[in-house]
Amino acid sequence: MSTASQKTAKLLTELEEIAGKLEIKLRYEAVSKAKGGLCTMDGEKLFIIDKKSTKEYKLLILARVIKEFDLSDIYISPKLREFLDEES
Numbered sequence: 001m002s003t004a005s006q007k008t009a010k011l012l013t014e015l016e017e018i019a020g021k022l023e024i025k026l027r028y029e030a031v032s033k034a035k036g037g038l039c040t041m042d043g044e045k046l047f048i049i050d051k052k053s054t055k056e057y058k059l060l061i062l063a064r065v066i067k068e069f070d071l072s073d074i075y076i077s078p079k080l081r082e083f084l085d086e087e088s
Helices: 003-021 055-066 078-086
Strands: 024-029 036-041 044-050
Touching: 003 024, 003 055, 003 078, 036 055, 044 055, 055 078
Parallel strands: 024 044
Antiparallel strands: 036 044
């Protein structure tokens, strides 16, 4: 695995952990028409991501959603914070 790929995987894992702290359930599923998105189902936040998407795409789409939440009480590593800032 290349260094860039390892960095992407590490940032994605951290974002998945933050999603859990925000009580967002993540589901990786095969979807046909969309690449994923956030919805509310039975009062719970659910984020569906196309499992066939690249790790880079998963990282980007999840980052865009996570940034919309209040993250002030959640630890975010300097590397992930830098990535989130770049994606604004």
